[in-house]
Amino acid sequence: MGDEDWEAEIVKPHVSSYVPVFEKDKFSSGANGDTINRTSASSGMYQELDDGRAQPDHFRRSHFASGRSLGNRGFSNKFEEDDTSGFLKGSNNDCEDNQTQNRGFSRRGSYQDGNDAEASGPSRRGGRGGFRGCRGGFGAGRASNECDHDDGVQRVGGLFSSKRTAVSGTDSWKSEAEGEAGDIQGPKVTYIPPPPPEDEDSIFAHYQTGINFDEYDTILVEISGHDLPPAILTFEEANLCQTLNNNIAKAGYTKLTPVQKYSIPIILAGRDMMACAPTGSGKTVAFLLPILAYMMRDGITASRFKELQEPECIIVAPTRELINQIYLEARKFSYGTCVRAVVIYGGTQLGHSIRQIVQGCNVLCATPGRLMDIIGKEKIGLKQVKYLVLDEADQMLDMGFGPEMKKLISCPGMPTKEQRQTLLFSATFPEEIQRLAGEFLKSDYLFVAVGQVGGACRDVQQTVLQVGQYSKREKLVEILQNTGDERTMVFVETKKKADFIATFLCQEKVSTTSIHGDREQREREQALGDFRCGKCPVLVATSVAARGLDIENVQHVINFDLPSTIDEYVHRIGRTGRCGNTGRAISFFDPESDNHLAQPLVKVLSDAQQDVPAWLEEIAFSTYVPGFSGSTKGNVFASVDTRKNYPSKSTLNTAGFSSPAPNPVDEESWD
Numbered sequence: 001m002g003d004e005d006w007e008a009e010i011v012k013p014h015v016s017s018y019v020p021v022f023e024k025d026k027f028s029s030g031a032n033g034d035t036i037n038r039t040s041a042s043s044g045m046y047q048e049l050d051d052g053r054a055q056p057d058h059f060r061r062s063h064f065a066s067g068r069s070l071g072n073r074g075f076s077n078k079f080e081e082d083d084t085s086g087f088l089k090g091s092n093n094d095c096e097d098n099q100t101q102n103r104g105f106s107r108r109g110s111y112q113d114g115n116d117a118e119a120s121g122p123s124r125r126g127g128r129g130g131f132r133g134c135r136g137g138f139g140a141g142r143a144s145n146e147c148d149h150d151d152g153v154q155r156v157g158g159l160f161s162s163k164r165t166a167v168s169g170t171d172s173w174k175s176e177a178e179g180e181a182g183d184i185q186g187p188k189v190t191y192i193p194p195p196p197p198e199d200e201d202s203i204f205a206h207y208q209t210g211i212n213f214d215e216y217d218t219i220l221v222e223i224s225g226h227d228l229p230p231a232i233l234t235f236e237e238a239n240l241c242q243t244l245n246n247n248i249a250k251a252g253y254t255k256l257t258p259v260q261k262y263s264i265p266i267i268l269a270g271r272d273m274m275a276c277a278p279t280g281s282g283k284t285v286a287f288l289l290p291i292l293a294y295m296m297r298d299g300i301t302a303s304r305f306k307e308l309q310e311p312e313c314i315i316v317a318p319t320r321e322l323i324n325q326i327y328l329e330a331r332k333f334s335y336g337t338c339v340r341a342v343v344i345y346g347g348t349q350l351g352h353s354i355r356q357i358v359q360g361c362n363v364l365c366a367t368p369g370r371l372m373d374i375i376g377k378e379k380i381g382l383k384q385v386k387y388l389v390l391d392e393a394d395q396m397l398d399m400g401f402g403p404e405m406k407k408l409i410s411c412p413g414m415p416t417k418e419q420r421q422t423l424l425f426s427a428t429f430p431e432e433i434q435r436l437a438g439e440f441l442k443s444d445y446l447f448v449a450v451g452q453v454g455g456a457c458r459d460v461q462q463t464v465l466q467v468g469q470y471s472k473r474e475k476l477v478e479i480l481q482n483t484g485d486e487r488t489m490v491f492v493e494t495k496k497k498a499d500f501i502a503t504f505l506c507q508e509k510v511s512t513t514s515i516h517g518d519r520e521q522r523e524r525e526q527a528l529g530d531f532r533c534g535k536c537p538v539l540v541a542t543s544v545a546a547r548g549l550d551i552e553n554v555q556h557v558i559n560f561d562l563p564s565t566i567d568e569y570v571h572r573i574g575r576t577g578r579c580g581n582t583g584r585a586i587s588f589f590d591p592e593s594d595n596h597l598a599q600p601l602v603k604v605l606s607d608a609q610q611d612v613p614a615w616l617e618e619i620a621f622s623t624y625v626p627g628f629s630g631s632t633k634g635n636v637f638a639s640v641d642t643r644k645n646y647p648s649k650s651t652l653n654t655a656g657f658s659s660p661a662p663n664p665v666d667e668e669s670w671d
């Protein structure tokens, strides 16, 4: 049975006016004649919204579970399953591929931008068949990822939703919001995210570094390029202004992480760079601090009286939640200064974004779609851009976002790469993407690799279990029974499956919420909030939550479905084991669909000194994967810098590294 059938089980396909799917105790899907029985406890999995759309009610009652009693576990008493499939069937019509999404209704009737796809159509399926698992496989990333291609339009089956949030009456930008949909027929997006708390305690709230924080010093760092500025070992050596130092102290930072030791002086020296460092090792601060330091040094101040706001720094990231998180970090470290950070992202009212900008904007944090919208509306000028930061840069440059990024750098007014500083950060950098980056970076950029390029965070204990797709739910419940109230992210392949698994877990009395691209922005933020605060200790997510999110106390990541690429695997499991804390990742490996990942998975596991199951090694060695050449053993770099003829230097980033790094001009000392 294909994914489409899987997804169909919770879908009332192509309904334009909602008929409760589980109106009767017994739902006959018709097409296949399979039946779903439900107990009264599971009644009303879907609720009708006042705009006629169906809403899975785990969203409403995701906190209903008193504790996490899983006593009622096992789903045989809930569903009658097809013996052979283990999955409930509905109509086969509702496959979630790009074509379908581009044309018609998804389950909730929301019309989905084809770009915002996970398991996106042909390329995704094709990826299963061919080799896409190895990092370095061009095009392996974006096509299978769910990100935020924001055009600001909430598409609802070609109809305007009747359920709208009121726009404030005296909204001078209302006309802009009206125009948000542009040429595309669709309702305007009116969601205005609540402002973040303003009190100092909230701004500087942070979590503790973990027991392995000092272990970062033992990671090998490799830098390549000419004229490397010396690394710094302490915050003091960065010579930041007093306000920044105060903010660093309030944030609870006492010691630099390796990527910070190298990136801060490189950026302060005005160099372009590409930095690859493990998930959770502090890349955000590595670029924010030197940028803010520059702004402080140059006396940059935000002015709400300027007609045209011209930010000095633009930061882009692939998802709304991630860019918001980066913004909160920027706000934290610019606290008490005259530098103003602003965040804009899709799924929110365009007028709101514009209002934020006109109040003064030095650091503009944006998702690509919203950024291009704002630029198109001439609400910001680009002439002053001194810093362009691409976080999750490999994703920002791949097939999905690459064209938009190219448009950005060729926008009228945007300084050329020679005139601006461009900074690329990620935990993964496939070689092909590194080559594409040349268009964005000055030719003498520096490449910093902390640990192995694309390697997994060593603080995550990785386990791979062989689980066929029909046993996955049972296994999931079994694992969650043992994790108690610990925060767990469960990654699945598709948006529909995310809904289904979340609903299923709610039925099993596990407080669960979900995040994926079919949910409205308000719901996404609510879900993340409920997960962060522990109200819902389980978050079922698609790849939209795979990268960058920094959530305290995520102890577990479960790959219910493995992703199509190894790079995404590395990002997903990196939601735990952050900042020196330890975490666990359990992945369900289904030999029916995941064999293409076996080789890169073995490599990632062994490089991170994790146990590699014998069965996985067997599959890896029996599966021919063209193009995969990575060693499966040893502590070698997979790839560092795709440029040839650039000197590189490896150094142990030890705590006892008490003098500045060797004179970088002395290239011989690098080898």
Ligand SMILES: Nc1ncnc2c1ncn2[C@@H]1O[C@H](COP(=O)(O)OP(=O)(O)OP(=O)(O)O)[C@@H](O)[C@H]1O
Pocket: 206, 207, 209, 252, 253, 254, 255, 256, 257, 260, 277, 278, 279, 280, 281, 282, 283, 284, 285, 426, 427, 547, 548, 549, 550, 574, 578, 579
């Ligand atoms: N020097 C430091 N001391 C203490 N905590 C730090 C330090 N640097 C960063 N952190 C904290 O570590 C956490 C992870 O940082 P960050 O989100 O920047 O990681 P990242 O490398 O960007 O991860 P990812 O690859 O997943 O995006 C954050 O909570 C951040 O505040």
